[in-house]
Amino acid sequence: MPLVLSDEQQMLRESARGYLAEQAPVAHLRKLRDERDDTGFSRALWRGFAEMGWAGVLIAEEFGGVGLGHVEAGVLLEEMGRTLAPSPFLSTAVVAASAIGLAGSAQHKAQHLPRIAAGELVAALAIDEGAKHKPSRIALAAARHANGFRLNGTKTFVIDGHVADLLIVAARTAGGIEDKQGVTLFLVDAKTPGLARERTIMVDSRNAARLAFENVDVTADAVLGEVDEGAPWLERVLSIGRAGLAAELVGAGSEAFDRTVSYLKERRQFGRAIGEFQALQHRVAQVYDDLEMARSAVLKALQTMDENLDGAGPIASVAKAKAGQAAKLASQEAVQMHGGMGMTDELDIGLFMKRIRVAQELFGDVQFHADRLARMRGY
């Protein structure tokens, strides 16, 4: 498949760009932050996303979605990255919808997917337990209890965790905490007794939460996929999340970059535009190169996911690593090249740097993914 967007995908990009510029410009995030909004996103905007078909972008038509692919979801995420639009799109429409669509029973799908597509259900993946992403280490215990399971343990960095109606929880049902076998995914209603949720206010003003499970009881039909066999499903779902985040990173990095190039053309010092100084020109040219490299990897990762999801792990890591590196560089140079203005809260540039920091950490940072690739290649 050629590594370019099709005409339809480009049209989707244009319409997303127009919609987001109007409904969710950066000022929208700023307002939620300044008002210390408890939900952390706008329900009205999320309904709008559902009306546009975005909440159901990856959901099959039989479940009320529009049945598009990962490239389309990535196009939307890239545009959301450009305006830093806060919404449960990643947690719910991309990650949770994929998890349920891939591993769920007929009943799970019928029960949850239509509500996600309609924008009525927010869902969140609870995976990390420590400050660094390490999906190979799952300690939260799910012991057999009555006709189901009893969950005990904690989760952290759960995106949209405090507002989710439904949680997808990776838990240990057998083996030691580092074992690949013995992980099970559970669908847990957020109102189940024993579950405590604490919102963590993050640097990017976007949603995340810590969850504490104390004797949280679920029935056997809460199991997503098969008991003890959750790791391969988790792997696929994480690949999808990583490629999606990589797309968002390219969007956020590119927007910070474009604004910087414009600033270099406007801002005058020493009697000329600072964009005339070669010391700055060469650095922006290098940032441009890195973003272009990331863009290629992201598109390839998204395409691979549509063609052969099981083979997409390595390229998803490449995309996440490169997009994280390139976007971080773009945002750091953006602040620097805006001079004193770059340090002000008034300018949006700082918001881009903050979001990029968080998105590059989520589901594995540059080091995590480079290490993972090195292991795959045997060194």
Add this chain to the structure above:
Amino acid sequence: MSDLEQFRGEVRSWLEKNCPPEMRRPSLNEDDVCWGGRKPSFQSDAQRVWLERMGERGWTVPEWPKQYGGGGLTREEAKVLREEMARLHCRAALTSFGIWMLGPALLKYGSEAQKRKYLPEIARGEIRWCQGYSEPNAGSDLASLQTKAEDKADHFLVNGQKIWTSYADRADWIFCLVRTDFAAKKHEGISFLLFDMASPGVSTTPISLISGKSPFCQTFFHDVKVPKGNLVGERNKGWEIAKYLLTHERESIGAFGITQIGRSLGELAAETVGHDDGVLADPLLRAKIAEFEVDGWCFLLSMQRAADMAKAGQGSGAYSSVLKYYGAELNKRRHELMMDGGGSDALEWEGARSHDGKAAREWLRSKANSIEGGTSEIQLNIIAKRLLGLPGA
């Protein structure tokens, strides 16, 4: 079975039958490649046979039209051919500036007669070309070149000096930038000439490189007579052709960034530093290699995306600077890492054990990647100015 898959089957069996076993091993050193030419120096019989067979099919230049000696393949078919050659580890049958640089320029700017004369010779490896661009006072600032060509009614009379002319001492013909108008602005008085290096008045002096090789020369022209028909395009319009050719040169140099990516640097390093708990024993080297491989992978995909964008009409000539810059820097990084991984073994300069210092010499040679074909700094200038629209530069 799709047409493409059927084609793949045919290519595979043809290659298996026709590619000599010796040509399925990596070349030993820089000299162990086939450049063709009037007085070709084949390292082996296999090399000669391989060139003849590939040249006959036009598969040295798979995408050129058949009437000019090419293979007439579509881009997809050419990709299949490349993939099948890689699968069998077939070497390129021909290494040639004619293929990388002059050919594409002639296809676009040459007259019908020029295409019919020069392109088939390039495809079959019969004429070896060199590139007469740089001069002692015109390197990055190529357009200030001073070699002059005077109009003498039935011929041009060429006088001047070129430098860094790769393989000028072994080339049969030169594509040369000359000044035909000294009054015009510097970009508007340049013409693009082709001539025989055996013409009276052409002489070359080799220059030694830090890698111990002397692949390039000073090239002198003293009253060289060049037929009028050897002018490509219009007189004083040579700069456009020169730039177009450079975008092709840049893409080929950039492509060095991906050769050998198959053999993991991690494996190479493991031979010297060993493993510790399943991973490379030197964690800092391992980290650098892993980052390099991420970038290498992205670069490979960017080459593909650039080609796909060009095909979809979304391309830009200046994009070759993105690939040239990134690929050249990447290849330098790879050789630095190979030296890091190789340790003192990689520092040997002579002797059979090191294949006469292959690692060290290639490391040194790679430094030229960010100089030849326009330096890295010049590529960044082009990106800043042409792609990002920044002022000045």
